[in-house]
Amino acid sequence: MTGLAVAGKDQEQRPYFGDRLVQSLEYLRFKARSHSAIFASETVSRVVGEQQKYRLYIEMFPEHWRQSRKSLYKAGHFKAYSERTNEFFQLVNDQCFPLLEYWHDDPDQEFDRFAIPPMNFDLCCEEVDFSGLRISYLAGLIFYFVEDDEIWTCFSEKYGVEKEDLPSIKASPHASVWREKQNANTKPYSDLIRLVDHSTGNPWLDVTHCQYPEFFEWNKETVDWLTETYKAANQSFQNLENLDERIEGDAQNFLSELISFWNTGKIDT
Numbered sequence: 001m002t003g004l005a006v007a008g009k010d011q012e013q014r015p016y017f018g019d020r021l022v023q024s025l026e027y028l029r030f031k032a033r034s035h036s037a038i039f040a041s042e043t044v045s046r047v048v049g050e051q052q053k054y055r056l057y058i059e060m061f062p063e064h065w066r067q068s069r070k071s072l073y074k075a076g077h078f079k080a081y082s083e084r085t086n087e088f089f090q091l092v093n094d095q096c097f098p099l100l101e102y103w104h105d106d107p108d109q110e111f112d113r114f115a116i117p118p119m120n121f122d123l124c125c126e127e128v129d130f131s132g133l134r135i136s137y138l139a140g141l142i143f144y145f146v147e148d149d150e151i152w153t154c155f156s157e158k159y160g161v162e163k164e165d166l167p168s169i170k171a172s173p174h175a176s177v178w179r180e181k182q183n184a185n186t187k188p189y190s191d192l193i194r195l196v197d198h199s200t201g202n203p204w205l206d207v208t209h210c211q212y213p214e215f216f217e218w219n220k221e222t223v224d225w226l227t228e229t230y231k232a233a234n235q236s237f238q239n240l241e242n243l244d245e246r247i248e249g250d251a252q253n254f255l256s257e258l259i260s261f262w263n264t265g266k267i268d269t
Contacts, residue, residue, distance in 0.1 A: 174263025
């Protein structure tokens with residue numbers, strides 16, 4: 001049943017004998033159980049869902065679709081889907097964003113909707129290993145672990161910067177910290193605080209393991225959006241390299257400016 005409408009329109013892909021046999025057995029099972037309205041409805045829904053994924057496969061990866069010899073009928077690794085649909089899942093995973101991890105590791109799982117894995121550090125559900133974090137990210141954590149001696153010991157031992165030599169940190173950031181548009185001087189600090197706070201607006205950076213996951217639909221707009229935001233999330237971490245260099249050059253000045261931005265929304269010069 002599945003695959004005929006899409007495959008027939010896109011190209012002449014005649015099923016191999018094994019595929020025809022699987023197709024026939026599927027049809028016989030459907031006929032034998034179709035007296036159940038519930039089963040029939042579920043089967044039609046599954047067929048429609050798989051057809052939609054075939055169309056998305058053709059739209060996103062037309063050359064791979066033309067060259068593919070994966071079965072449109074035989075179940076793949078994810079047993080609820082054909083080998084061809086499984087191939088599509090793998091292409092999305094390899095060329096767009098990580099799909100086949102996080103919750104998606106059960107062959108019996110159905111994911112007509114899917115979740116994405118968090119890329120950011122979780123600060124809410126487990127003890128943070130401060131020593132394993134890059135120094136710029138650690139700098140952003142001083143506002144959330146103000147009284148944690150381990151953070152300040154790190155800056156003291158590595159850069160000779162003492163907490164007592166820096167401005168006092170206010171309990172809450174200035175409202176300007178969350179302003180979308182920042183000037184060239186304040187934007188790196190705003191981006192860092194938003195990253196640590198999980199307030200970037202990027203789903204890959206804002207979701208955490210302890211949240212109930214958001215599920216996404218299989219359509220091109222969503223897949224394209226998640227692909228672009230995944231690239232942006234990786235870029236956010238690459239941007240930390242510039243902050244690392246600034247800290248290495250003058251940690252005292254960097255932390256003073258960062259705290260000033262948190263307290264006042266601007267950098268004291």
